[in-house]
Amino acid sequence: MSLVPFSQACENNKAPILEAISQAFSSSNLVLEIGTGTGQHAVYFAQALPHLTWQTSDQAGYIDGINAQLKQACSQGDRATDNLSPPLILDVTQPWPLSSHQAGIDGIFTANTLHIMAKEMVEAFFIGVGKHLRTQGNLCIYGPFNYAGNYTSESNARFDTWLAQQDPRSAIRDIEWIVQLAETQGLRLVGDHSMPANNRLLHFVKS
Template sequence: MDKPFSQACENNKLPILNVLEAFFSDVTDVLEVGSGTGQHSVHFATHLAHLQWHCSDREVNHPGILQWHQEAALTNLHAPLTLDLNDPWPVETVNAIFTANTMHIISWPLVERFFQGVAKHLAPKGKLCIYGPFKYQGKYTSASNAEFDAFLKQQDAHSAIRDFEAICQLAEQAGLTFVEDVQMPANNQLLLFKRQ
């Protein structure tokens, strides 16, 4: 199979890294939920050498992720774990959780399941980063995001750009405190949370 490639990952990996360098400076291990192509994991593990980066995704995406990993050959980058949000997570406790471009793809019940997993597996003082587009008080941040949301719903009625306030409420219920909402390129955000 051809190595998978996401232009969006290429475009956003450096702005995300600029935030993670500070936010994950005291973190030792990260679980990436929904690693997709694997591009983010290689970039972040390369530049955050103090971290053990653990990918996860549905098994169907593992061959593509492994192609990126084999090229990079990084000792702090681990083979993808099988994680389906309908099932128990394949980890006990992690210092940090990162996910990009997942909340608007998966159904709302799976968004809730994601936060149930965060509540169960994120360590005390652990950190959570969520990257993607969000609405604020029910309103889109741009016309292009409104068009993107319509496209998502055409592809899958369960997909949608989520409300920032609803995500924060789930995070609070999971025992997390909101830290910062960092504006990213292309009308995306990076939401940072911390467990007390």
């Protein structure tokens, strides 16, 4: 039996994130979450956005924890499970395992992933988004970013040092590079929202 994972950071940021994505995904039908992690965001957002289906996904090592989170929500009678799909095993550098009924993805969400990924994984992420997100679909990315090569806070600078110590391929990404990668896939930045703890919520639309 898998333990139900928990992240305090997810609890702290879920309400501000929801406020931003509820507008971005107001007309979406199927949202794919890349890097579902503990599953806390998925349960919270699916409950708050009953008009859409929330498709969870992550690398293989996280799947048991996500399933435990969804099972707990179901056992508590949480209606979020009605529009919350079991996790897909998804590695952004490999073909995305989307079935024919998942071809209508008009929303993609990811939180605290791009600074963990190696640069080539970030590039693969955007290639996947460009391939699978429908025209006029929305992409929302939450996390820390640098602007004009500069940290937005001392805490982000310390966090970046810590990331490099964990894995030298990880780093806070420059917003200009992220926007460039997005534009190569037909994505246009339409919103850059301030979030708690010196994070941002980037909203792109595929044209």
